Amino acid sequence: MNHRSELGKFGEDFACEYLKRQGYKIQFRNFRCRIGEIDIIAVKDDVLSFIEVKTRQSKIYGAPCEAVNVAKQRKIYRCAELYMQSKGIILNMPVLSFDVIEIIKEGTAVKEFHHYPHCF
Numbered sequence: 001m002n003h004r005s006e007l008g009k010f011g012e013d014f015a016c017e018y019l020k021r022q023g024y025k026i027q028f029r030n031f032r033c034r035i036g037e038i039d040i041i042a043v044k045d046d047v048l049s050f051i052e053v054k055t056r057q058s059k060i061y062g063a064p065c066e067a068v069n070v071a072k073q074r075k076i077y078r079c080a081e082l083y084m085q086s087k088g089i090i091l092n093m094p095v096l097s098f099d100v101i102e103i104i105k106e107g108t109a110v111k112e113f114h115h116y117p118h119c120f
Contacts (some may be wrong), residue, residue: 012055036078039052046094047097048084048095052099055103056104
């Protein structure tokens with residue numbers, strides 16, 4: 001596993017633990033389809049959340065959440081649609097949330113953490 005993959009896995013693991021403590025039930029991690037990938041799919045209070053996790057070691061190139069641009073958002077929307085079709089819930093549409101979690105890691109610890117629910 002390369003450094004970038006390890007950093008991403010660290011962030012997703014940390015995000016999942018945070019979400020569980022907040023009462024979310026993790027439905028799927030790293031849902032892949034022909035269009036792309038969704039990092040975490042979780043449910044809380046009957047809201048189905050599609051969560052993009054961005055982990056960086058600094059803000060030298062901007063905040064991690066800034067990497068979730070309009071093109072990335074469109075891919076996540078389309079992946080979410082395919083996920084719901086595959087689970088047979090597209091016709092009985094639940095309340096949806098598209099979230100971003102950004103993490104700044106310093107050494108082995110999390111320096112900054114932000115959860116932006118319903119952000120796009």
